[in-house]
Amino acid sequence: DSGVTQTPKHLITATGQRVTLRCSPRSGDLSVYWYQQSLDQGLQFLIQYYNGEERAKGNILERFSAQQFPDLHSELNLSSLELGDSALYFCASSFRGQYNEQFFGPGTRLTVL
Amino acid sequence: GIQVEQSPPDLILQEGANSTLRCNFSDSVNNLQWFHQNPWGQLINLFYIPSGTKQNGRLSATTVATERYSLLYISSSQTTDSGVYFCAVEIEYGGSQGNLIFGKGTKLSVKP
Numbered sequence: 001d002s003g004v005t006q007t008p009k010h011l012i013t014a015t016g017q018r019v020t021l022r023c024s025p026r027s028g029d030l031s032v033y034w035y036q037q038s039l040d041q042g043l044q045f046l047i048q049y050y051n052g053e054e055r056a057k058g059n060i061l062e063r064f065s066a067q068q069f070p071d072l073h074s075e076l077n078l079s080s081l082e083l084g085d086s087a088l089y090f091c092a093s094s095f096r097g098q099y100n101e102q103f104f105g106p107g108t109r110l111t112v113l
Numbered sequence: 114g115i116q117v118e119q120s121p122p123d124l125i126l127q128e129g130a131n132s133t134l135r136c137n138f139s140d141s142v143n144n145l146q147w148f149h150q151n152p153w154g155q156l157i158n159l160f161y162i163p164s165g166t167k168q169n170g171r172l173s174a175t176t177v178a179t180e181r182y183s184l185l186y187i188s189s190s191q192t193t194d195s196g197v198y199f200c201a202v203e204i205e206y207g208g209s210q211g212n213l214i215f216g217k218g219t220k221l222s223v224k225p
Contacts, residue, residue: 002158033212043199043215056212088154098203098211099143101161107154 003027004105006091012111018079021108025072025093031055032074033094033102034066038087049074050096081112115140115204119216126190126223134185134219136200144203145176146213147185151196159185159198190223197221 003026013019025032034046036059045058049068060066063081068074078085088109092102116139126132136145147159160167160174162183167174171190176183187194197220201213 031211035213042217043201045212045214048212050211058212090156092213094211096211101144101146101158102213103158104148104156107156109154 002103002105004091004093004103006089006105006108008108009106010109010111012113013081014113015081015083017081017112018077019081019110021076021078021089021091021110023074023076023091023093023105025074025091026103029093029095029103030072031094031096032068032072033092034060034074034076035090035092035104036087037090037107038084043090046076078110083112086110086112115142115202115214117200117202117214117216119198119200119219121219122217123220124222126221128190128192128223128225130190130223131186131188132190132221134187134198134200134221136183136185136216138181138183138200138202140181140204142178142181142202142204145178145183146201146203147174147183148199148201149194149196150199150218156199187221190221192223192225195221195223 005024031050046060048056066076091105144163149157173186197218201215
């Protein structure tokens, strides 16, 4: 158990819908990262937050947004869902925003039908 | 951008055999991590190894940052070692640092 929690574990929804994925970092970690794992793209970085502020952006679509709350948990919002958004979404956390080990949550498996 | 290449892409072993997985990266990196993704999809931290050598039980890893490669050694493999092994590096991205770039992984199958 990495100490990073993600909910829900599985999510099945229809095209055009909006969903919210939730992540709680390890106790004491200030930085949260979101990654997407799909069959064709592999594991890709989406976005990073550090102590409530956006720190870095990767290959995140405009239909996707995220935020980190004062209690440091984070939410990833996916809207206008398409079939191609079906993937495993991981949250990771680390103490600092750089130069340190990242620990991954169990992931949320999203299926868009 | 930086390229992270892992080899071999697939590996089939008999239980008890040893193996070496390789990760090459095309540019200087700040840090490097090895992960095991088990059949249930969970990513498990194996090593945080920006340089040097570390050992944890039957697993060990070596990173030679100046030559831009890392090796993961698995000895006396067990069926529970099956899964995909990922190498990931930390680079500078858009002025900020911290996100990981993953290789495509090595899929390991250990047969009883």
